[in-house]
Amino acid sequence: MSILAVGSVAFDTVSTPSGRVENELAGAATYFGLAASYFAPVRIVAVVGDDFTAEHENVLKARGVDTRGIERAPGKTFRWGGHYTENFSEAITDFTELNVFENFHPQIPKEYADSKFLFLGNIHPTLQSTVRREMPNTKLVGCDTMNFWIQRTLPELRETVKKVDVLLINDGEAKMLSGESNLLRASQKVLALGPQALVIKHGEYGSTVFFREGAFGTGRHPFRAPTLPLAEVVDPTGAGDSFAGGFMGYIASQEEINREVLKRALFYGGVMGSFAVESFGPRRLLNLKRGEIDERFGIFRELTHLD
Amino acid sequence: MSILAVGSVAFDTVSTPSGRVENELAGAATYFGLAASYFAPVRIVAVVGDDFTAEHENVLKARGVDTRGIERAPGKTFRWGGHYTENFSEAITDFTELNVFENFHPQIPKEYADSKFLFLGNIHPTLQSTVRREMPNTKLVGCDTMNFWIQRTLPELRETVKKVDVLLINDGEAKMLSGESNLLRASQKVLALGPQALVIKHGEYGSTVFFREGAFGTGRHPFRAPTLPLAEVVDPTGAGDSFAGGFMGYIASQEEINREVLKRALFYGGVMGSFAVESFGPRRLLNLKRGEIDERFGIFRELTHLD
Numbered sequence: 102m103s104i105l106a107v108g109s110v111a112f113d114t115v116s117t118p119s120g121r122v123e124n125e126l127a128g129a130a131t132y133f134g135l136a137a138s139y140f141a142p143v144r145i146v147a148v149v150g151d152d153f154t155a156e157h158e159n160v161l162k163a164r165g166v167d168t169r170g171i172e173r174a175p176g177k178t179f180r181w182g183g184h185y186t187e188n189f190s191e192a193i194t195d196f197t198e199l200n201v202f203e204n205f206h207p208q209i210p211k212e213y214a215d216s217k218f219l220f221l222g223n224i225h226p227t228l229q230s231t232v233r234r235e236m237p238n239t240k241l242v243g244c245d246t247m248n249f250w251i252q253r254t255l256p257e258l259r260e261t262v263k264k265v266d267v268l269l270i271n272d273g274e275a276k277m278l279s280g281e282s283n284l285l286r287a288s289q290k291v292l293a294l295g296p297q298a299l300v301i302k303h304g305e306y307g308s309t310v311f312f313r314e315g316a317f318g319t320g321r322h323p324f325r326a327p328t329l330p331l332a333e334v335v336d337p338t339g340a341g342d343s344f345a346g347g348f349m350g351y352i353a354s355q356e357e358i359n360r361e362v363l364k365r366a367l368f369y370g371g372v373m374g375s376f377a378v379e380s381f382g383p384r385r386l387l388n389l390k391r392g393e394i395d396e397r398f399g400i401f402r403e404l405t406h407l408d
Numbered sequence: 409m410s411i412l413a414v415g416s417v418a419f420d421t422v423s424t425p426s427g428r429v430e431n432e433l434a435g436a437a438t439y440f441g442l443a444a445s446y447f448a449p450v451r452i453v454a455v456v457g458d459d460f461t462a463e464h465e466n467v468l469k470a471r472g473v474d475t476r477g478i479e480r481a482p483g484k485t486f487r488w489g490g491h492y493t494e495n496f497s498e499a500i501t502d503f504t505e506l507n508v509f510e511n512f513h514p515q516i517p518k519e520y521a522d523s524k525f526l527f528l529g530n531i532h533p534t535l536q537s538t539v540r541r542e543m544p545n546t547k548l549v550g551c552d553t554m555n556f557w558i559q560r561t562l563p564e565l566r567e568t569v570k571k572v573d574v575l576l577i578n579d580g581e582a583k584m585l586s587g588e589s590n591l592l593r594a595s596q597k598v599l600a601l602g603p604q605a606l607v608i609k610h611g612e613y614g615s616t617v618f619f620r621e622g623a624f625g626t627g628r629h630p631f632r633a634p635t636l637p638l639a640e641v642v643d644p645t646g647a648g649d650s651f652a653g654g655f656m657g658y659i660a661s662q663e664e665i666n667r668e669v670l671k672r673a674l675f676y677g678g679v680m681g682s683f684a685v686e687s688f689g690p691r692r693l694l695n696l697k698r699g700e701i702d703e704r705f706g707i708f709r710e711l712t713h714l715d
Contacts, residue, residue, distance in 0.1 A: 188589040282495040284612065285637040305591065306613035309637065322710050327632050330592040330616065361715050368714070403629050405712045407675065408668050 102240070103142040103167075103215070104353050106133045107207050107232050108222020108342070110147040110171065114182040114195070115381065119335040125382035126157050128179065129222040129245070132339035135386040136346025136373040137220075138164040139394055141353035143346075144213045146170035146232075150178040150201045160387065170210050174201040189337045190304065207232050218353045220345060221265065223247050226258040233264050241358055243267045243349050244296075245341070251277045263295035267363075269345050271302045284309075288323070298363060300348065300370075302341055305330075310367050318359045326367040327404050329375040329397065336381045340374040343386060347373030372397045409547070410449040410474075410522070411660050413440045414514050414539050415529020415649075417454040417478065421489040421502070422688065426642040432689035433464050435486065436529040436552070439646035442693040443653025443680040444527075445471040446701055448660035450653075451520045453477035453539075457485040457508045467694065477517050481508040496644045497611065514539050525660045527652060528572065530554050533565040540571050548665055550574045550656050551603075552648070558584045570602035574670075576652050578609045591616075595630070605670060607655065607677070609648055612637075617674050625666045633674040634711050636682040636704065643688045647681040650693060654680030679704045 111128035115121065130147045137143045144167040149157075153173070161168050179202035182195035207228055219236050221229040221244040233242060244265040250258050251274060258278075262268055268291065276282055279290035284301065288311035291299050297316035302308045307327040312320065348370035355362045372394060379385045418435035422428065441450045451474040456464075460480070468475050486509035489502035514535055526543050528536040528551040540549060551572040557565050558581060565585075569575055575598065583589055586597035591608065595618035598606050604623035609615045614634040619627065655677035662669045679701060686692045 188583075276495075283639065283641070285639045288637075289639075303613055306610055307632075320710075322707060323637055325614075325634050325711050330595075330630055332590065332592045332596075334590070364714055400629060402714065403627075404632050407671055407709065407713070 102217040102353050103144055104137055104218040104220060104349055105144045105146065105213050105216035105236065106130050106220040106222060107146045108133060108224060109179055109202055110149050110153070111179040111181055113338060113382065115336055115338055116184040117336050119333065120381065122381040126160055127339060127382050129342040131161065132342035132377060132383050133220060133222060133346040134161060134166045135164055135383050136343040136377065137350030138166055139389060139391060140350030143167065144170055144216060146207045146209055148172045148174050148201050148205045150174060150176045153178050164387065170213055172208060176201045185337065189334050192338065209235055218349060220349050221245065226250055226254050226261040229261045230264065233261065241266045241352060243269060243345060245269050245345060246274065248274055248277055259294055265296050267298045267300060268296045269300040269302065269348065271304070271341065275301050300367065302344060307371060308344070308367055310363055312360065317363055320360050324364045324367060326371045327401055328371050329400060331375065331378065334378045337378045339383060340378050343377035344370040344374035368398055368401050371401060409524040409660050410451055411444055411525040411527060411656055412451045412453065412520050412523035412543065413437050413444070413527040413529060414453045415440060415531060416486055416509055417456050417460070418486040418488055420645060420689065422643055422645055423491040424643050426640065427688065429688040433467055434646060434689050436649040438468065439649035439684060439690050440527060440529060440653040441468060441473045442471050442690050443650040443684065444657030445473055446696060446698060447657030450474065451477055451523060453514045453516055455479045455481050455508050455512045457481060457483045460485050471694065477520055479515060483508045492644065496641050499645065516542055525656060527656050528552065533557055533561050533568040536568045537571065540568065548573045548659060550576060550652060552576050552652060553581065555581055555584055566601055572603050574605045574607060575603045576607040576609065576655065578611070578648065582608050607674065609651060614678060615674055617670055619667065624670055627667050631671045631674060633678045634708055635678050636707060638682065638685065641685045644685045646690060647684050650684035651677040651681035675705055675708050678708060
């Protein structure tokens with residue numbers, strides 16, 4: 102079933118120890134859409150400027166991503182420049198030019214109204230809430246956010262989080278949102294805000310999904326998925342959005358939604374994130390084969406499963 | 409089969425957000441011995457001072473730990489004082505009084521000579537090498553170290569590492585020892601120093617075992633074990649030594665040593681580490697039941713295994 106993803110399309114200029122790219126097609130909606138496209142039909146709502154060409158659009162279309170919801174606005178597309186600390190633990194922003202993204206007001210094409218899955222990318226929580234309200238008949242809503250919104254728009258963010266099924270954030274964001282330095286207590290406080298499940302991403306250490314009691318069936322414990330130890334991380338930009346794409350994509354591909362599906366989705370999230378970091382921008386996500394994805398899923402299983 | 413453990417016995421004074429203890433029986437050999445005692449017979453070689461009483465010794469004896477190798481020297485037992493940063497990521501040392509530990513020269517009682525497993529706790533690498541040479545007929549040798557020895561006695565440490573089967577260190581130590589910030593490349597460089605397997609501990613994110621090609625049977629990948637997300641970490645002191653005790657203890661309890669055994673041992677290491685941090689000092693390790701250990705092993709499995 103189809104997934105509607107709302108978020109940024111951007112041109113990134115990124116330096117890492119492996120090299121540098123300029124104005125690479127990127128942004129949360131791009132990474133998410135490409136990663137999810139291997140599992141389910143994806144529709145994007147975003148805004149771009151005059152500099153977004155047919156060639157750029159074809160990158161998405163070639164993966165079957167529905168681009169009718171990408172609005173063209175006069176001006177330039179959102180641009181971000183950054184580099185990484187040596188162990189890739191943190192992105193250092195060199196510049197941010199919001200451009201047309203500054204006045205982004207997501208417009209959902211009527212053809213998208215029947216989407217059963219919704220992913221709210223990292224945008225102002227009030228915009229996330231507006232989109233959420235316009236899509237009342239979804240089966241599952243996933244949501245991302247970041248420190249910026251936690252610090253500046255906490256009341257609005259709480260309203261958003263109350264209405265989503267799965268919140269996907271990283272350790273630092275979970276601790277900031279909850280005011281708790283212990284991850285289990287942080288997860289309990291975040292779940293108390295409303296979501297049915299909380300996915301916390303631990304970077305190179307994988308991810309954990311915490312469930313609200315009784316949500317998605319029964320079970321006592323959280324669940325942890327690994328990442329793949331890689332000898333070379335080329336560019337970690339977009340790993341989290343690609344993770345979300347694999348996670349939501351796998352869920353959308355399944356008949357039922359239950360804890361076991363969410364656990365597998367966590368593995369597929371890790372798998373797509375591990376592909377994303379193997380190249381600059383979303384390049385590695387353009388020409389994967391489903392067999393490669395399943396093979397890596399098998400490696401993730403070998404990495405963690407006893408006989 | 410019996411495990412011989414060489415390391416420190418100490419009295420710790422520790423402050424954490426959960427409280428404070430003074431002169432608590434601790435030290436690497438204590439944590440290791442207590443944790444391993446649930447799986448196999450353990451023999452300790454250490455040094456203590458006049459202040460080490462029969463009552464202290466009985467804590468070990470009550471768990472069946474053989475204390476004949478604990479040497480009494482005139483003076484005071486090694487004392488360490490410390491506290492933790494808020495998220496427990498780092499121990500801050502308040503004081504270190506080496507006392508009798510400063511002149512520790514491990515003496516192996518002849519009754520210990522038939523030990524089939526050897527654990528070289530975190531002491532000067534030259535002492536580790538000496539003990540290693542005196543125990544040539546072991547089935548498996550495990551070894552710990554720390555940043556202090558990597559920085560100050562690297563040539564000696566390389567000699568030690570060359571002669572052990574499994575090195576157990578944490579992320580920071582692996583990166584420092586290898587000069588690599590990428591964990592997979594770091595593991596490759598450390599394995600090139602000689603050990604058959606390298607266990608890297610990631611704190612609250614679990615641990616990974618990397619195998620030298622062909623060591624302990626065949627297989628393509630490393631293996632990762634989780635930790636248990638705990639709502640309250642009371643005192644993380646000794647978690648690494650307790651991990652090593654569970655890891656080595658489980659291996660010593662098995663007929664054969666192969667990759668599958670080492671993978672399970674990694675789980676048992678995490679299990680014993682997770683118990684250790686639930687109380688001050690090694691208190692939680694004094695009265696466990698094997699059933700509790702196996703139940704937690706089951707939780708670790710549920711945390712990571714898909715149906």
